[in-house]
Amino acid sequence: MSNYNLETFIKAFSVLGEHLRNPDDELQQLIASEQYHNAWFTPASVNAAVAAIAETLNSYDLTKWTSQYIIDQNKSAKKVGLILAGNIPLVGFHDILCVLITGNHALIKASSQDARLIKYILHKLVTIEPAFTDSYSFVERLQGFDAVIATGSNNTSRYFEYYFGKVPNIIRKNRNSVALLTGNETAEQLFNLGHDIFDYYGLGCRNVSKLLVPKDYDFTFFFESIEAHNDIANHNKFHNNYDYNKSIYLVNRDKHLDNGFLLVKEDERFASPLAVLYFEYYDDLAAAEEKLNLQTESIQCVVTAAPLNIPNQVVGFGQSQQPGLADYADGVDTMAFLSSL
Incomplete structure (x- = not known):
């Protein structure tokens, strides 16, 4: 790590964060055009992803985060293969940040669904701090790696374990997020829950795909509170999914509730x-907590206002898609993993 200096790197990422908070014309044009490469990457979704990352890239948070780890600045850089997901914009950025800020080299296998934004941001980082010039490479196939962080499905994870099992690795599988309701939620809390459900069209592992509700829960207030999110029905691909699933439930006579944009x-x-x-x-809450504990390997985070004793991350309503620097995917500490290489 001959050119490694943590303070310099933190300053560079902080400047990058400022740039993301105040995007120039080039970035604004990129944000606007992503939808033509990936219909799910609407300007609203990309702006939300950029803003969430920018929020974490500041000197205070970066310093506080990195200070928890012992990073050997004299150790030679390791080549860390990254297989990135592409389900939501910039979903792989945190892994890249962890690799670069620990002074290692990122071998990036980007998703075809989400390569342009990441390439732009890393190019901007190099213009801010040239020391990052040789800190990453975009590759079509991983080779010559010392460690691997791979994100995929339950199916691809088996292949990842076969190919990368002989080197230090983090291999991530499918996870979903859950909301636990008590029936005492306010309209504002349920509206914010709508963000946890609908942001990024529900495509992220931090999106809520399941509710735990008390016996005899009345969904009327829930539907009233999330009605303001109804513009999601204007997205063609989302609406097609709504229509398709609705038709299946009607044909099969499956009992369901329907508010016109969510089943x-x-x-x-x-x-x-x-x-x-x-x-x-x-x-009761004890039973709900027990269910969550039994399913911990399938859960990314839990949205609730109730006190819970579970190993998964618990967040407030509207916070599932606002992870902090130390909110690691699957609860696996990426920085500790990289610092130990």
Whole structure:
């Protein structure tokens, strides 16, 4: 790590954060055009992703975060292969940040769905701090790596474990997020829950796809409170999913609730189809907590105002898509992993 200096790197990422908070014409044009490469990456979604990252890239938060780790500045840089997901804009940025700020080299296998934004941001980082010039490479195939961080599905994880099992690795599988309601939520809390459900069209692992609700829960107030999110129905691909799932439920006579843009169905599973929200009743909070603990490997985070003792991250309403620097995917500390290489 001959050119490694943590203070310099923190300053560079802080300047990058300022740039993302105040995008220039080039970035604004890129944000506007992403929808033509990936229909899910609307300007609103990309702006939300850029803003969420920018919020974390400041000197105070970066210093506080990195100070928790012992980073050997004299150790030679390791080549860390990154297989990035592409389900929501810039979803792989945090892994890249972790690799670069620990002084390692990122071998980036970007998703075809989300390569342009990441390439732009890294190019901007190099213009801010030239020391990053040789800190990353975009590759079509991983080779010559010392460690791997791979994000995929339950199916691809088996291949990842086969190919990368002999080197230090973090291999992520499918996860979904859950909201636990008590029936005492305010209209504002439920409106904010709408963001947890609908932001990025529900495509992220931090999106709520399942509700746990008390026995005899009345969904009327829930539907009234999320009505303001109804413009999501104007997105063609989302609406197609809504229509498709609705037709299946009607043909099969599956019992469900429908507010015109969201289908709500009782189901024990955690991963619901797009435009569908599963729910399950619980008898008391202890029973709900027990269910969450039994399913911890399938859960990314839990949205609730109730006090819970679970290993998964618990966040307030509207906060699931606002992870901090230390809110690691699957609860696996990426920085500790990289610092130990």
